[in-house]
Amino acid sequence: MQYLEDKIRKEGKVYPGDILKVDSFLNHQMDISAFRKMAQEFKRLFGDENITKILTIEASGIGLACITGEEFGVPVLFAKKSKTKNIAGDVYKTTVKSYTHGILSDIIVSKEYLLPDDRILIIDDFLANGAALGGLIDLVGQAGATLVGAGIAVEKAFQPGGEMIRARGVRVESLARIKSMDGESGTIEFC
């Protein structure tokens, strides 16, 4: 998506260690007009798929998922990173490794809201190692719901997550796919 690539080039900052900082518009401060354009693109890509629900994971996927849910006219469900006393009853649970924080954490969704007849579109802001996306796919499988695909804002295509998950037959649509980044010069090359 040219719009998003341009925005990443203009506002993103590249640091050594393959770190891309896009927190001016995507995952700390959020530019909702950009989210709307991205959501419309997800609607164009998945609009014929009879999506019944959007699934994401806290925290930084929630905003984009909500705007996307409004485009599709369906509810949005976010997986929570730990069990709190505010969720009663049974949950689907899986374990996800965060490469950013270096920890394992359980993610859960309530069985009440992820149903066997749901047709699920997963939305997330980033795809790199694929840990979060893999966990969400696992939850969809546990529920016996249909996974239609995943819509991602930014994919680090030089990391293994996207390839690994596409190899499992999952349709993954990333709006910007980064081929390489150079932390010294600050340049970004897209696929």
Add this chain to the structure above:
Amino acid sequence: MQYLEDKIRKEGKVYPGDILKVDSFLNHQMDISAFRKMAQEFKRLFGDENITKILTIEASGIGLACITGEEFGVPVLFAKKSKTKNIAGDVYKTTVKSYTHGILSDIIVSKEYLLPDDRILIIDDFLANGAALGGLIDLVGQAGATLVGAGIAVEKAFQPGGEMIRARGVRVESLARIKSMDGESGTIEFC
């Protein structure tokens, strides 16, 4: 707001220990058409205040904050619960006690995005003990920004947070204010 009170009466579940579960539409599964109506109400209440930015806290405030940000046409900033390596540079930081999880955690926002000339509207899904809201107000103060007020979806008015924060002169507008709940009969009384 009659619409939200009706929705809580219809979809909310009350459990002993003053627990209100509204995760069918507010803070796990999210009904974006309901968020839109709530955001329009926040716009009606604060529309003349020249808001420049919405501030919320991860995770469950983010969706409502994003829809509200779109109503106001301003960016949305969410405070993060711990410092990750993806945020470089200086941050404002404060400590918040979570009554749900029983832990203390640091919340941070980047100094880059919370500015002295910002006019801030805080949005959150719940107000009970006021810990999260108090922390966000502290961050706004550290930045030297102007706090216009706080828009809350559901306030447990029988808990001390709302009164405490209004006593500090902060304008707090809660769309549904719960006077009392009965975990035995499952009934809810609004203010």
